[in-house]
Structure formats: structure tokens, C-alpha cells
Amino acid sequence: MAAGLSGGDGWNLPRGEEDGEVDWSAIIVMAIEEPIINIEEIDSDSFDSKEAAYDFYNEYGGRVGFSIRREYKNNSQKDGKVTSRNFVCCKEGKRSEDKRNRKIKNRRAETCTDCRARMLIAFNMEFGKYIVKDFKDTHDHPLISEDCAHMMPSQQKIKFVQAIDVELAADYGMPVRKAFELSSRQAGGRESIGFMKVDVQNYIWTRRQNDLELGDVNWLMNYFQTQCLEDPSLFYAVQLDSSAMITNIFWADSKMILDYGHFGDVLTFDTMYKLVYRNRPFAVFVDLNHHRETVVFGAAFMYDETTDSFGWLFNTFLNAMSHKALRMILTNQDAVMAKALVQVMLDTKHLLYTWHLMQNAQKHLGNLPVGGNGIKSVISKLMYEIEGKEEFLLE
Known part of the structure; x- marks a missing residue:
């Protein structure tokens, strides 16, 4: 066999007699040509804490080209202090055999190679520091090149x-x-x-x-209190149930209130947004300004979609807006919401989304034999092409 070929990552790879033909069976244990750090310096080094030792070994691994992880540790029986800690290469050990199913066709690729590289530290009572007790720097696997070192798990850290x-x-x-x-x-x-x-x-x-460790509601209340210092005109309100638990929350900042004063004659109320992990409604009051840009007048987290909840929300919204009445409000086809609007906003015209009307027509009347392009074309004609009441009745 010819002499070894020096690889770009620092390994001596065995080469066959023919170019490009590598005898991989000859690869047993390979070492770095030029160690990054002198082994004698490591053996005599000491660390104030096990975290400092980990950072040192992790930096060493990043420069050499391997990822590290923490293995076992020993604690003192008196005070629980860590007396020794072992840091190893991420490819240390081997995967145990899975005895649950021996007929698996596509098994996961083996990543561990039982690499023996490690750094063992132990606490020295005399000096009050951790010292290196054992250090092995040989690896039985290829190392990572420097330009890819940032992709190793132990090197991925946000400063x-x-x-x-x-x-x-x-x-x-x-x-x-x-x-x-x-x-x-x-x-x-x-x-x-x-x-x-x-x-x-x-x-x-x-x-x-x-x-959110304090809880979602407590965090939100702390947020509102902090925002009130920056925006004294911020309005927020909560509704409590019989057990003094918060059910509904509404808020509107100074910009929302100001925009409502200018563009709040007509608005859209939407509860289609849901909090995925709780399935709670997120309600918003929105409209367009004179530049046809979306503006938000208020928002709310709701516990449920009942008449009482909607009634409280609409009343609270009017209180936040100094009881300036709406001319028109657009909502979806919700009987509970319509009932609350009639009770709270007596002089406001209640309109429905054309999109919801079209969806409901297709859902409930889609099978009717109306000819042409179906029920959708009929509803579109009734909504967009007919202007007078008499013409509508004739159609």
C-alpha cells in the first residue's frame, strides 16, 4: 500500500495503488497532524467552575473540528457539589440494538462511532479549582472543516x-x-x-x-401597566366571571382611538382569528383610512362567543371611544353577535360580509338546479347587478 494522502481536514487517508481508490478498511484510528493546543498545557490547566471547563473544551473542539457533550458527573454526598465531570466527543458511545422490531427496513444512520476523545476534570480541595485528570485527543472519525464548524451542535450559541x-x-x-x-x-x-x-x-x-411564567393573564396585565407609562391614553378593560376569573380582555391605544375619531363611521368586526393552542377567539375592530390602508380601532381576547361576552365587548368599545356611535358595522352571519348588536348599538346598521353570504349560499343551496354557473352566479347577480327593490322582487 502506498503512503497516506494528507486530507484537507488534517487526516492521513490511506490510498490504493489506483488513483481515487481508497481502502476504507485500513482506517482505524487517525489523529490530527498538528494539535491546536499543547497536551501538557491542558493537563496542567485549572478552571474555576465546570462551566469554564466546558467552554474551554468546546472552544478546543470548534477549532479542531468536533462537537462535544457532557457525559457523566459525580456529586459529593455531603453538599452535592460536582466533584468530577466528563466531557466527551459527540460521537462517543454506540447505539444499542432496538429489540422492539427486527424487521425494520430503513434504519436511521449510525452517528456514534464509540470515539474515545474526552476531557475529565475533578475538583481539587487544596486549590479549590477543577483540574484536568485525563485528556484524550484521538478520534476515529473524520473531523469537520473550519468553514462548517459553526454548524456543530455544541458550537451553536447565541451571544x-x-x-x-x-x-x-x-x-x-x-x-x-x-x-x-x-x-x-x-x-x-x-x-x-x-x-x-x-x-x-x-x-x-x-x-x-x-x-409567560407568571401566566398569560398576569403577563398581559403587567404589559398593559408598563404601556400606560409610555401611553397614558391607553384604554384596557377586563371582564370577570362569578369566580373573579378574567374571561374577556379589550384594549385600544391612543393611535387606535385617534383613528376611530377620523375613520370610525363604518367598521368591520371580525372574530375569525383563533388562538391555536387554546382555540379562543381573537376579535378585532378594523376599517380603511383615506389611503385605503387598514387601521385597527381595538382588539380583544375573548373566552367564548356568547351574547353576554359580545354585549360586554361592544359596550366597552363604545366607552373607549367616548360613546361615538357607529353608522354601520359589518360582521359575519352570527345570530348571537346580531342579538348583542341590537341590544347595544340601536342606531347602527348591521351589515353582513358578502363573502359569508356566498359561502353559506353554496353550502346550503349549492345542490339546487339553477342552471348556468350555479347558485354562485345567481347570488352575485342579486348582490351586484340589481339596484331597485322592485327589480329584486321580480328576479
């Missing part, structure tokens, strides 16, 4: 400064993809950013979960 940018982007409604691209450009490219797009998504989700 404090980057986290601030991600939070600001999320607060302003920027999509995860654009937030990741912005961070990539600031860092000089994806290979320099140190994390992946999925890490941004996970960070935002974790942050929101932490914000």
Missing part, C-alpha cells in the same frame, strides 16, 4: 449582543428568516455568526415561554 438584536427584531415583528439574515450580515457571513436559523426560532420561543 449576549446577538440576543439583543434578535429580541429587537422579534419585538418589531421581523420574521425569523430576516432576523437571521440580518445577524449574519452583521457578523460577516453565516460561517461567522455561530448559530443557525433554527437556533433563532428556539431562542424566541424560549424567551416567550419565560415571559
Whole structure:
């Protein structure tokens, strides 16, 4: 066999007599040609904490080209302090045999190779620090090139400064993809950013979960109180049930109230949005301004869609808008909502969405033999082509 061929990632790969023909069976254990860090320096190094040791070994793995993970640890029986901790290569160990089903055709690819690379630290009582007790730097698998090192699991970490940018982007409604691209450009490219797009998504989700530790309602109340300091004209109200539990929540900021004063003669009330994880209605009062741009006059989280809930919401909306009456309001075909509107907004004309009328006509009358293009063409003609009452009755 000819001499080994030095690979671009630092490995000596065995080569056959013919070009391009590699004898992979000859690959047993391969080591790095030039270690990044002197082994003697590592053996004599000490760390103030196990976290500092992890960061050190993780940085070493990133420069060499392998990902790390925490393995076992030993705790003191007296105070529970970690007395020793083992950090290993992510390919340490082997997958145990799955005895549940031996007839699986497409098994998952084996990722572990029982790699023996590791760094073992132990707490030294005399110095009060963690020292390296054992260090092995040989790997039995190819290493990752430097330009792909940021994709390794242990290297994917959002730094404090980057986290601030991600939070600001999320607060302003920027999509995860654009937030990741912005961070990539600031860092000089994806290979320099140190994390992946999925890490941004996970960070935002974790942050929101932490914000909601007090509970959804408590967090929302704290948010309203904070916003009142910045916007004294912010209006919000809550409805309580017989057990003093919050059921419905309505709010409108100063811009919403001002827009309603200018463009609030006609509006649309929509409850089609749902909170997916609770299936609760999210209601909005919206309309168009003089530039045909959508403007929001108020929003509400509702516990249910009953007459009492709608009645409270419509009354609260009028209170927030200084009881300025509406001329017309457009809603869907909901009998419960219509009943609440009649009770609260006596002088307001109640109109229905043409889209809902068309959908209901197709749902309930779609099988009628009306000829032509079906019931849809008939309803369209009645709504858009006929103007007078007499002509409508004749049709």
C-alpha cells in the first residue's frame, strides 16, 4: 500500500495503488497532524467552575473540528457539589440494538462511532479549582472543516449582543428568516455568526415561554401597566366571571382611538382569528383610512362567543371611544353577535360580509338546479347587478 494522502481536514487517508481508490478498511484510528493546543498545557490547566471547563473544551473542539457533550458527573454526598465531570466527543458511545422490531427496513444512520476523545476534570480541595485528570485527543472519525464548524451542535450559541438584536427584531415583528439574515450580515457571513436559523426560532420561543411564567393573564396585565407609562391614553378593560376569573380582555391605544375619531363611521368586526393552542377567539375592530390602508380601532381576547361576552365587548368599545356611535358595522352571519348588536348599538346598521353570504349560499343551496354557473352566479347577480327593490322582487 502506498503512503497516506494528507486530507484537507488534517487526516492521513490511506490510498490504493489506483488513483481515487481508497481502502476504507485500513482506517482505524487517525489523529490530527498538528494539535491546536499543547497536551501538557491542558493537563496542567485549572478552571474555576465546570462551566469554564466546558467552554474551554468546546472552544478546543470548534477549532479542531468536533462537537462535544457532557457525559457523566459525580456529586459529593455531603453538599452535592460536582466533584468530577466528563466531557466527551459527540460521537462517543454506540447505539444499542432496538429489540422492539427486527424487521425494520430503513434504519436511521449510525452517528456514534464509540470515539474515545474526552476531557475529565475533578475538583481539587487544596486549590479549590477543577483540574484536568485525563485528556484524550484521538478520534476515529473524520473531523469537520473550519468553514462548517459553526454548524456543530455544541458550537451553536447565541451571544449576549446577538440576543439583543434578535429580541429587537422579534419585538418589531421581523420574521425569523430576516432576523437571521440580518445577524449574519452583521457578523460577516453565516460561517461567522455561530448559530443557525433554527437556533433563532428556539431562542424566541424560549424567551416567550419565560415571559409567560407568571401566566398569560398576569403577563398581559403587567404589559398593559408598563404601556400606560409610555401611553397614558391607553384604554384596557377586563371582564370577570362569578369566580373573579378574567374571561374577556379589550384594549385600544391612543393611535387606535385617534383613528376611530377620523375613520370610525363604518367598521368591520371580525372574530375569525383563533388562538391555536387554546382555540379562543381573537376579535378585532378594523376599517380603511383615506389611503385605503387598514387601521385597527381595538382588539380583544375573548373566552367564548356568547351574547353576554359580545354585549360586554361592544359596550366597552363604545366607552373607549367616548360613546361615538357607529353608522354601520359589518360582521359575519352570527345570530348571537346580531342579538348583542341590537341590544347595544340601536342606531347602527348591521351589515353582513358578502363573502359569508356566498359561502353559506353554496353550502346550503349549492345542490339546487339553477342552471348556468350555479347558485354562485345567481347570488352575485342579486348582490351586484340589481339596484331597485322592485327589480329584486321580480328576479
